[in-house]
Structure formats: structure tokens, C-alpha cells
Amino acid sequence: MANKRRTGDLGVGRRINADWASILMGLGLGLTLALEIDTMTSGDWSGVYSSITSISRLAALSGSYFALVGLVFVARIPWIEKSVGHDKLVKWHRMLGPWSLYLILFHVLLVGLGYAGGDRVSTAAELWRMTLKYPWMIPADIGFLLMMIAGVTSYKKARAKMSYETWWTVHLYTYLAVALGFMHQVLTGPMFTGHPLNKIFWEGLYIATAAVILLWRFVIPLMRSLRHNLRVDQIVVEGPGVVSIVMRGRHLDRLNAQGGQFFSWRFITSGQWWISHPYSLSAAPTEHHMRVTVKNLGDASGAVLGIKPGTRVFFEGPYGTFVASKAARGHIVLVGGGVGITPLRALLEEFDATKEIDVLYRVGDEKELVFRKELDAIAAWRGARVHYLIGDRKQHPMDARYISKLVPAFSDSDVYICGPTGLVETVRKAARDVGIPKDRFHNEEFEFHSVE
Amino acid sequence: MLTRRFFLIAGGTVGGLGAVLSITPPQFGATTGLGTGTSLSGGTTATPLASPTPAATHKATTTPTKKPTKGAGGGTKPTPTKTPAPVTTPKPAGGVSGTFTGASANTAYGPVQVQIVVVNGKITNAIALTYPNNSFRDKQINSQAIPFLVQETLAAQSANIQGVGGASYTSQGWANSLQSALKKAGL
Numbered sequence: 003m004a005n006k007r008r009t010g011d012l013g014v015g016r017r018i019n020a021d022w023a024s025i026l027m028g029l030g031l032g033l034t035l036a037l038e039i040d041t042m043t044s045g046d047w048s049g050v051y052s053s054i055t056s057i058s059r060l061a062a063l064s065g066s067y068f069a070l071v072g073l074v075f076v077a078r079i080p081w082i083e084k085s086v087g088h089d090k091l092v093k094w095h096r097m098l099g100p101w102s103l104y105l106i107l108f109h110v111l112l113v114g115l116g117y118a119g120g121d122r123v124s125t126a127a128e129l130w131r132m133t134l135k136y137p138w139m140i141p142a143d144i145g146f147l148l149m150m151i152a153g154v155t156s157y158k159k160a161r162a163k164m165s166y167e168t169w170w171t172v173h174l175y176t177y178l179a180v181a182l183g184f185m186h187q188v189l190t191g192p193m194f195t196g197h198p199l200n201k202i203f204w205e206g207l208y209i210a211t212a213a214v215i216l217l218w219r220f221v222i223p224l225m226r227s228l229r230h231n232l233r234v235d236q237i238v239v240e241g242p243g244v245v246s247i248v249m250r251g252r253h254l255d256r257l258n259a260q261g262g263q264f265f266s267w268r269f270i271t272s273g274q275w276w277i278s279h280p281y282s283l284s285a286a287p288t289e290h291h292m293r294v295t296v297k298n299l300g301d302a303s304g305a306v307l308g309i310k311p312g313t314r315v316f317f318e319g320p321y322g323t324f325v326a327s328k329a330a331r332g333h334i335v336l337v338g339g340g341v342g343i344t345p346l347r348a349l350l351e352e353f354d355a356t357k358e359i360d361v362l363y364r365v366g367d368e369k370e371l372v373f374r375k376e377l378d379a380i381a382a383w384r385g386a387r388v389h390y391l392i393g394d395r396k397q398h399p400m401d402a403r404y405i406s407k408l409v410p411a412f413s414d415s416d417v418y419i420c421g422p423t424g425l426v427e428t429v430r431k432a433a434r435d436v437g438i439p440k441d442r443f444h445n446e447e448f449e450f451h452s453v454e
Numbered sequence: 455m456l457t458r459r460f461f462l463i464a465g466g467t468v469g470g471l472g473a474v475l476s477i478t479p480p481q482f483g484a485t486t487g488l489g490t491g492t493s494l495s496g497g498t499t500a501t502p503l504a505s506p507t508p509a510a511t512h513k514a515t516t517t518p519t520k521k522p523t524k525g526a527g528g529g530t531k532p533t534p535t536k537t538p539a540p541v542t543t544p545k546p547a548g549g550v551s552g553t554f555t556g557a558s559a560n561t562a563y564g565p566v567q568v569q570i571v572v573v574n575g576k577i578t579n580a581i582a583l584t585y586p587n588n589s590f591r592d593k594q595i596n597s598q599a600i601p602f603l604v605q606e607t608l609a610a611q612s613a614n615i616q617g618v619g620g621a622s623y624t625s626q627g628w629a630n631s632l633q634s635a636l637k638k639a640g641l
Contacts, residue, residue: 028467
């Protein structure tokens, strides 16, 4: 396993690129605000209500701009992915998303209030009147609602309550939402009325965003899927409710995927071609095979069980920075909880021989153990200790003292963990207690992948 | 790290905004004068709203119907020479002169009525006597749109104008009323 082709954290280079991205983003925001500021006249701030509508437009412009930038962040544009890193992009996307929503919400409320004040009617009546009277307002309203729903469902607590697939489907509607809002902007926005340059800039922004999304999220993944001709090869039952899907394709090594990474998979059957699943590789990929292992977690991972060999698979990826090249220390601790062992199983193959590895595999009951044979075989072949920690929390508290006793080198290790949130938080605390710095603690949230 | 990035973004924003504003300075002071075609008849296309508007007062903005004569009077002087090229019509000098009011044209948002000032067969000024201003929104749209319609009219020297995006109803009404005014003027 050569480590050369790995793209991990490139350090300084990435930071400089991220800086440029920040400046560029700020520049775009400045130009966007200029659309409004440069076309304002005294009438736009001569009274309280005029000022309110002017502010509402600034909010609308910046909110829309953030929405577009947020979409570009997750559009899988290769040079951005390479220079900033997918994990960071998803983080930024998550930071920006709420702001976009707040600003657009702010716009709707303020524009209603401003016009209502000018017309001396109630805000609700004014909003209703605007919806009926102005062009493309009904689509804009629908877009607004879709956006709000996507926002609410992405809120941490709400998201924890639904399956990934439900959340993802709702989230997908934000594309539609952004598109639906466009026409009412250019048709009624005073910054575009009679200002052709402004209109060209704004239309260009939307068209460019749509183009990059179309290209890198649809056309290119489709072409790669067809080129690699990936199909389900066999389905293997690993344990109760846990199955492995082995897929076969052409030149899979050219994908440069690594154990620990995940893809967004789409199984082309009549029932579920429309939904994609974020599953981690459960074995290091080879030239012809890739494997994922799934437990019946959400509503759709149950449906996966019915997939037949020969089913065509479309994919996007690989994604994720839960990779061997991130390790800086000589000693590695892999902590897997339940089916969370799967990416660790793949990762275990990827570390070079100089690394010393301890695997802590935590399950409540022996029946839940999967990959025991494989883990033991890899451990014997490359030299690693696998600790099967079977039983309840009292037996295996997973705190600093307990782990240090199992793994004396714990405090000087890179920790890779994948499992339920409770386990992750317990071990995170243990790692902190023994003085492991944050950047040596690598967490793969297997309940919800950061594919957006 | 995060604050540094915040400053980079803020710096970019200020830079972008500053660049635009320094190229085309904002016109916070300018009113979009309705019925004050004067200010716009000779204006350049880049910043039509930007040209100083001596005749435009707030009063003019709010009560354009009372101001036709003023607008007309103001418009007569400087414009003819400046009127842009498309009007290289071989019309003989000494054509029609006078003020002509078009028929009121109804739109979904209310009537539009245009008055034009013609000097020697050339439209030298145009104003909106009536335009939809029932709602705050209408006022805002039309206070932006009408100056452009004036400008288009002076450039086209006919009712064959492009209209203004975002104010298609007013534009249509304007064209219709203008057509009738031109007819009255025999142009």
C-alpha cells in the first residue's frame, strides 16, 4: 500500500488556498451588496418604511448569495475539493446555510413590513397581496417554504430524529428552492429594473452555479459510473441484520479510494434509484472490487437487503478524510462500536507496517460481532492487537483509565473512532483526559455521513 | 484561524463593494424624478439616474400630475443637440412644435398617460402625467422605471421602445399612450 497517492491534509498549501477562497467569497459578497447600494436613491431611505424595504433587499441579496456559495461549496468542484478539502467544505456549507436562511427570512418579514407600512395595511395582508400581484411570487413563496423546511430538518436535534435518507430527500429540495426564488428577484428587484449590468451579473452568478452543479454532481458522476461499470457482485450476510454488498467494476484502482473513505451509492433498481446512500468501504478497494457493509439502520438500509447481484451502481466519491495518512503518531488506536467497525476494518489494511495498532471493538453481545475472522487474519498478517470488548458499559466503561490499561500507549496515539454518539463522546473525553490533542482524534460519524 | 478568515472575507467584501462604488459612485442624494424628463433626456446610459436633477424636487416625485408644464419647460433647452444618434432622420427642419398629451392607457395596475414636448418634429421631453402609484410597491417600481422610459423615448423618437424590465405593464401603457401622443403631433 503506497502512501504517495494519498491526499490527506496538505497543511500550508491548503490554508493558503482556503484564504484565497475566503477573499473571493468576500469579493462576491461585496459585488452583490453593491447591486443594491449603487442603485439606491434618496427615495430608498427617505422614510422609515422605505429604509426597511431597502434593508430587506440587502438581506435578500446577501442571503441568496450565501445560498449560492453554499451550493458551490458542496458541488464537488475538483480543484476546490483538492485545495480546501471536502470535510472543510461541508463544514463551511453548514456554517453558511443557516445564515442564508436567516437573511432570507429577514427579507420576507421586512419587505412585508416595509410595504405594509407604506400602504398602511397589516403585514400579513401585504404579504398576501404581494404574493397575488407580483410576478413569480407564488414560486418564490414555495421556494421559501422548502428552504425553511430544509433548514428546520437540518437543525441538529431534528436531524437526529430522522433517517439520513429522509433528511437527504428534504435537503435536496433546496436546489429547487433556490431556483424558484430567482425569477421574482430579477423581475421585481429595483436593483435590476433598468440596470442591465446588474442583471447580467446576477444571472451570471445563478447560471454559473447551476452549471457547476450540473457538471460535477450529475454529468461527471454519471460518466464515471458508466466508465467503471460498477455492479453488485454478491450480497454476503455478516451477522444478524448486517450484510456486505460486494461490487465489481473496471479499473477501480483509478478512483484512488482508500479504506476509511465513503462513497455516495445509488443502486439502480426501480424502487430506489432516486436515493443515494452514504456507505463507507468495509475493505480496502482493489482493481475490480469494492465492498460496503450495512446494518439495518435507517428506512433505506433495510431496502438494500433486497438488492440483487447484477444491479448497476452509480456512485459519487470517494469522500472523507478518515484516512490512514492523517495519522502522525507511531501508535494507532482504532475504536469501533457495533457496525461502526466497518470503516475501521478497511482502514486497518491501509496503515504502513511501521505503525503499531490496537483495535478496540466494542459490542453489547457476541452475536453482534462481524468480521471477526477478517480482523484476526489482518491482525496476524500485519501485526495488530484486536481487543473484543463484549458486554455492557459497566464491564467496559471506555474511560481514560480503562483504555490506558488495555493500551498503555494510548496517550501517545492517533485515535480513529466510528460508532454510536455515546461511545464517541465517552472516548473523546478519555482522549482529552490523557492529553491527546484534538487533531489526533479522528471521528467518523457513521450515523450520518457528511455528504450533502 | 477563524477570525483571520473572517477578516479576509470582510476585506474582500469591502474591496468588492469599494471597487464598484468608486467606478460608479452611488447616488443616495438623487431623486428619481418622475415628470422631470429634463434630468434624463441628455443623460448617459451608464448612470441615467445619476445625472444631477436641478428640476427634480421631492414634490415632483410625489405629485407629478401637477408638474407637466414645469417639466416641459425645463426640457426644451438643452436636449435637442444632445439627443443620441439613432435619430439621424432626414426630417426637414421646422417641423411640428408643441406639447401633446397622449390618451390614457389602462394597465393592470392603473392608467398611464404620457405627455411629450416636440420641437421642430423632435421629441425633446416626455413625462408621465399619470402612472400606477396605488401601492408603495407601484411607486417604487415606477419611480425607477419611468426615467428609463423617458430616456428610451427620447432615444427612439417613436413609440417603438424596448420597455423596462420589471415594469412591463407600465412600459406597455407608456408605449400605448405615447403612440397616441405621437399621432396627435402628427409624427
